[in-house]
Amino acid sequence: MSSRGSMARVSPFTGIRYDPARIDLADVLAPPYDVIGPELQGELYSRALQNIVRVELGKDYPGDAADGADRYSRARDHLRPWLDQGFLMRDPEPSLYLHRHSFQLPGERGLHSRLGCFASVEPVAHERREVLRHELTLSGPREDRIRLLQATRTQTSPVFLLYEECPEVSVTMQEQVGLAEPVGDAVTDGEFGPERHELWRVTDPAALASICDGLSNTHLYIADGHHRYETALRLHLPGVLALLAPLWDPGNVILPTHRLLPKSRLSADQLATNLSGLGWDVAVLAWSAIPSRLAELRPTHHAFGILDSGSQFVVGRRRQAESRPGAAAGLDVAVLDREIMEAQLGVVPKDSELGRLRYIRDPEELAAQARARAALGFLLNPTSVEEMVEVALAGEAMPQKSTYFFPKVPAGLVLMEAK
Template sequence: MSTPGPYPGPDSGPHPGPDGEQGLRLIPFRGLRYVAERVGSLAAVTSPPYDVVVRPDGQRHLETADPYNVVRLILPDAESPAARHRKAARTLAAWRDAGVLAADPRPALYVYEQRDGDHLQRGVIGALRITPPERGVVLPHEDVMPGPVADRAALMRATHANLEPLLLAYRDGDATAALVERTAGTREPLLATTTEDGVRHRLWSLTDPAEVDAIRADLAGRQALIADGHHRWATYRRLRAAHPPGTAWDYGLVLLVDTARHPLRVRAIHRVLERLPLDRALDAARPYFRVRALPGHSLGEALGALADAARDGNAFVLAGDGGFHLLDRADPGVLDRLVPADRPPQWRRLDAAVLHTVLLDHVWRIPDSPGSPDEIRYIHAADAAVEQAERHAGTAVLMHPVREHVVLELAQQGVMMPRKSTSFGPKPASGLVMRCLDLG
């Protein structure tokens, strides 16, 4: 039996590959970073991950924060996908030529710290060997859509770069954790900045071969759960398969966080149905759910009512007309009939599973499919989701977070949750360190 990882799959752990190695293999790289003297501030050139940016408003805000904001690389603006990807490649090359971005002199692993109020998260950024699913090294828990994977793959090909790291969770890497904590507690960081959301970020480099080797040995035989970045991991796998072995495409940029020491937050991802008026959504849902208007107009109170209702079963808050409406107490017969019976009980009880199979597919007839990518918008912030729905006279569906142990149980069984079921965080800021494949 192989060494069990932190999130053991059906066969207890990662399986060795043709090279005999198993588990996580993290290697150093020459990070590409902003030159502080060439930009307004490091905070002004960062961005949330590409799929968290609320478009178009959030994208415009970031573009105007600084002419060199990384959003111009991860979400380039042009008339067609091909033009966007070419523009990102030209922009990246221009910024490197102008000295706005510069490569660190030596390959390194990077200790990364985020502090959001009382919440502290630390981990290690490096280039992780990309392994096939059957190896059981990196465990996904959500399905992906082919459109975003194709888009990210084309962007990475054009730029020849990993522009933002995935977030991966693992547990009980004692040697790595000790080195991370010692580095953060005793060494001067490469950079320190506070982004406009109030999160403080610090970054250190580890270049000592003995420290790098200690981390490599500590991670061998371990597994990790994809906390954020399923589409980018699928993109890494696609690009590795498209290139011969032994190239830089064998690895992808990740942040590994030991959640035994720094537990992640689990938050919901909300849906906005811009083409579905709220009154129509409520009327159509009444035969299947109890529908009640919530008193007051406070988002906080509405989310509190949602949390209370979620203790007893599936529940959603719908918004878009200035008020809030609670959907709960679904008809059990409807759930039995419409939610696929060939899935584990934990999956059948997921709010996202009920939302997509009952409300979206059957009641509202808004499929979440590659052929209708604009029908459903996924937004992480509840206030932004409500604002978008009100602006477009549509419907916001506010979700309650999935409990972390449910995510892990399903991942252990190899069962995929509906996409965008969870939001783990804090997510790494984009723009603090990038990986250009021509740098090694």
């Protein structure tokens, strides 16, 4: 697929940032709304009165809407005084904002980093095939983001976009971070250890032109933030706040999301017997050996770790041309959904809304719950960036909870008004 031609326009914008002279940035950043649970929400509320969680995902209270107040109106009413009192400040001219995100992967000690660029990106219709998605949106989260944006007229967390090979952009970005000290620097508690966020503001006309021209002439892939992008489309915004990073940067990590059935009509051993009869290989292993075995099998097999309170093993079958056409049909998560969850256990993705299917990221939490609750757990390999690209280029959608891009880009680093 050619990467040159007229594409979605990428532009600088007049950003809104926390004033480092008045605010410790580490106290006010928050993860994006869709990974904040009640416990983390409460913790973020307690860190600072100006924490962006009060806007990104405010609390609901009894009696909301009866008196005209709700979390959307409160989000608006937080932003305005933060600006008036100088906790937030508008930059004097349109800029790009470079973000270096340093982080640790689970089970590793070494640091990884990813350099990206905050910019305004023209939201173009999916039919134009310029900003490519790999999943469909749900009406509930989409309506939530629309109501928040209508109330605040401010974008607080970005869509995470990956750009095709564009070496001149990456070179310019690297040059710019070496020219000055960052305008923002914070160390926050990440999912797997401390994460550092460094932010540089770029105003040099030549650098702006180099980055924007390059990014405006290449395909962009939505890694994270499909509902935020869809919100910008629905509201006909001229630009959506986005963080753009190179598609093949090793700092782009996809983690797996594992599955748990709180109640299963089959035990692990019964399921193993059924799958063996259908040609799946079954190997009993120690729990500690299952992740490495899954990684070994990944290039040639669809493979899953399965466990309950009595058994644990790996099942696998060779990858082959799927009976169903399309790029998404051959994904591990699609095979699990189709051949095991639905065919053997009578479970479909919508059962997650009824509590019959749960999604868990931490393998140890999966094991603990499967053993303690007589539940059935499934350990997966991660989807690859290559598979995400293949599905996006085919214009298809992955099954629910196929990708978990890590680390998440926090809300609050830089905000953009929605005009």
